[in-house]
Amino acid sequence: MTMDSVILKTAIRFLLPLLLLSSVFLFLRGHNEPGGGFVGGLVASGAMALYAMTYNAAAARQVVRVSPRVLIGSGLLMSLSSGLVPLFLGRPFLTGLWTSTTITGLGELHLGTPLLFDLGVFCVVTGVTLVFVFSLLEE
Template identity: 85%
Template sequence: MDSVILKTAIRFLLPLLLLASVFLFLRGHNEPGGGFVGGLLASGAIALYAMTHSAAAARQVVRVPPRFLIGAGLLFALVSGVAPLFFGRPFLTGLWTTITTEGLGKLHIGTPLLFDLGVYCVVTGVTLVFVFSLLEE
């Protein structure tokens, strides 16, 4: 596409869409959202950038090969499932811990967050592989 308006708009929209993607990812444990929807929004933002500029330019923005994202996401999901086995719990049982920080206060972090991060990475990676393959044809 060779639209000056869209090229200008995507410079402002890309960071906002990626921030909304992270918001959806973090919100997903207690309300609608999570890794799948956040990953789709992130890959949609990168796809818009790729359509306005080029697939090569979008690959430089991402900085990580999409296939690496897929592998890392599968590894995160596997670790979140296997970790409870070391504590005598069934596969994919949620483990939780509390971390206290000065700026954010008490954070409750668990293996479901790690699993969602894996889903986020896999969905983003797979979608970007499709988008880049279609745009490079």
């Protein structure tokens, strides 16, 4: 099922990058305010679902470039590893560990295991939703 609207096909070319950028914004904002991996993953998969409905599932799979099942597996692995790292350091499961690094142009960044956990949630939510969407559109 594809939509044969010239307006929608033209609009999705501009909307897809904007929706994916807002997905990244929601993902990065989620540590201090509402948002995070779950909401960011839903927005990203919603953008891809709109693209898939506009063109077709095969075209959307080419845009994603990664199998949704690989996203699910890698997301689960990231989330699990963010919880296991503190165990190796003698701390409780899912304890937040932080490190600071300086990147030229961006300044000092504070990276930690909660960010890795959120990235895993982002990948799992995106992957699961895309599996559903692609399966429904390919039927």
